[in-house]
Amino acid sequence: MQDAISWIRHGALNYICTRLSVPPAEAWGVVTFYHLLATGPRPAAVVHVCDDIACRLNGADQLCRDLESRLGHAVHRSPYLGQCDQGSAALVTKAGPDADRFVLAPTSADDVAGALSVRTVPTVPKVPRVGASASGARIVRRMTVVDATSLASYRQHGGYAALAKAIAIGPAAVIAEVSAARLLGRGGAAFPTGRKWEAVAREPAQPHFVVCNADESEPGTFKDRVLMEQDPFAVIEAMTICGIATGSACGFIYIRGEYPESEAAIGEAITQARAAGLLGPRVAGSHHAFEIEIRRGGGAYICGEETALFSSIEGKRGEPRSKPPYSAQHGLFGQPTVVNNVETLVNVLDILTEGGAQWAKTGTAGSTGTRMFCLSGHVARPGLYEIECGQTLRHAIELAGGVPGGRALQAVLLGGAAGTFVGPDALEMPLSFEGARAANATLGSGVIMVFDETADLMDTLARIAQFFRDESCGQCVPCRVGTVRQEELLRRRDPGSGTGDPGTVLLNELGQAMRDASICGLGQTAASAIESAFANISSLKGARP
Numbered sequence: 405m406q407d408a409i410s411w412i413r414h415g416a417l418n419y420i421c422t423r424l425s426v427p428p429a430e431a432w433g434v435v436t437f438y439h440l441l442a443t444g445p446r447p448a449a450v451v452h453v454c455d456d457i458a459c460r461l462n463g464a465d466q467l468c469r470d471l472e473s474r475l476g477h478a479v480h481r482s483p484y485l486g487q488c489d490q491g492s493a494a495l496v497t498k499a500g501p502d503a504d505r506f507v508l509a510p511t512s513a514d515d516v517a518g519a520l521s522v523r524t525v526p527t528v529p530k531v532p533r534v535g536a537s538a539s540g541a542r543i544v545r546r547m548t549v550v551d552a553t554s555l556a557s558y559r560q561h562g563g564y565a566a567l568a569k570a571i572a573i574g575p576a577a578v579i580a581e582v583s584a585a586r587l588l589g590r591g592g593a594a595f596p597t598g599r600k601w602e603a604v605a606r607e608p609a610q611p612h613f614v615v616c617n618a619d620e621s622e623p624g625t626f627k628d629r630v631l632m633e634q635d636p637f638a639v640i641e642a643m644t645i646c647g648i649a650t651g652s653a654c655g656f657i658y659i660r661g662e663y664p665e666s667e668a669a670i671g672e673a674i675t676q677a678r679a680a681g682l683l684g685p686r687v688a689g690s691h692h693a694f695e696i697e698i699r700r701g702g703g704a705y706i707c708g709e710e711t712a713l714f715s716s717i718e719g720k721r722g723e724p725r726s727k728p729p730y731s732a733q734h735g736l737f738g739q740p741t742v743v744n745n746v747e748t749l750v751n752v753l754d755i756l757t758e759g760g761a762q763w764a765k766t767g768t769a770g771s772t773g774t775r776m777f778c779l780s781g782h783v784a785r786p787g788l789y790e791i792e793c794g795q796t797l798r799h800a801i802e803l804a805g806g807v808p809g810g811r812a813l814q815a816v817l818l819g820g821a822a823g824t825f826v827g828p829d830a831l832e833m834p835l836s837f838e839g840a841r842a843a844n845a846t847l848g849s850g851v852i853m854v855f856d857e858t859a860d861l862m863d864t865l866a867r868i869a870q871f872f873r874d875e876s877c878g879q880c881v882p883c884r885v886g887t888v889r890q891e892e893l894l895r896r897r898d899p900g901s902g903t904g905d906p907g908t909v910l911l912n913e914l915g916q917a918m919r920d921a922s923i924c925g926l927g928q929t930a931a932s933a934i935e936s937a938f939a940n941i942s943s944l945k946g947a948r949p
Contacts, residue, residue, distance in 0.1 A: 410499035411442035438702025452482035488780035533787025584760030591745035603732035607740035614655035622820035624851035628746035632666035636673035642749035705875035724924035767793035771836035779804035798831040819848020822929035883927030
């Protein structure tokens, strides 16, 4: 409906509810949950302009003001659009018979105004920068040589060799190889992938499901977007291997609504794989069946939490569920479900072709393999870099060209808005799970956002607080109320006060309450970056909210 007329008209919604036998109140609850769905009249062409953390460092606030003065109600300030490596970004949606969605990045006010005034999609080049340290070129190695639109090119460069091996050795041996690799999840939780797959495989209840979590909504993260757009067949092959290993015949890939190019790339890859017999009732001529369906997100950060993602796929509000039961026993549609993000799944291909034990020799004992890190902010070459686990934070920043202009480093945000701020004294921290824990930090989803001495960190903290306030699903009181009060404290800041004043004490108490009593990780981590900034960054130690 929104693609057709640009908003959800009440009469049309009532008609849908009648046809589907869905209570209108339930449908209205779903419509009002997602940021990208509109409930009132608006222009057929609309632009969502990113004003989140990294884009603000590149002048997004001024860009938004310029566009608001020129285009009025057609402009909407948006949380994170997943283009931090590009410098500035806008998502354009056009409703009507030829509905379209596309991203402009990098962009300017003239680019956006021009895109809204013409009927065809502008050809604005968007070339992601990818790189790797000398010992870390595994995933990047393939991305730099394969034609992302061609199954033939993918197979010429070793594509589907891992699937052939998976079929040959069988499900139990596949899980054994993944377990031997000691692959930890790359989405932030760092749960052992082999253990997760094994738990689903041994569940007697049927059917089983595979879910690829591509709802990459953590500010500062864009690795899964680049992987889907530059190496889509690898994502499809890895999901298929997961399906065979866990006894699942159906997989869903949940792609955030702000990633139209990723959705198109994955959709084309699925079509080509299906035509080649690599998906369907007999995968690659074997007795294994596996199919993949795409689900588009509606703009909700909370849907990155796996149980909220299940609710969204099921057509409900994306609200988290209490645990237990866990996903391996009671996941999507109440069935055993394995959930991994894009990067985690793609690693499985090299694990199978190299062998799990051999793959585990890279990295550290507690953090095997390589990791994709998203470098953005005040670095000379923002982009996606593959680095062997255990390399230092300094090494990662130097790969991206360091801080430009000879300016001093003020802070680094690790893990995104739900992560941790560290100061220049943390540059020798190993980029491993155990190294981050020892430094009371987190690697999260692979964000490394750099702030030089010119950055206004108090503005950044206020934007982080606003982000969590907006993205809280409102289901539990500690998060619903705590995120609002946290932002209020930061907006009423008095930089001249000390760290022991009542405002700082209250901020810490709010953070503790959200950690202890929130249902899911959003509320539990909503204060993490803010508290770490006041504790670790010298320019803020004398300031208070």
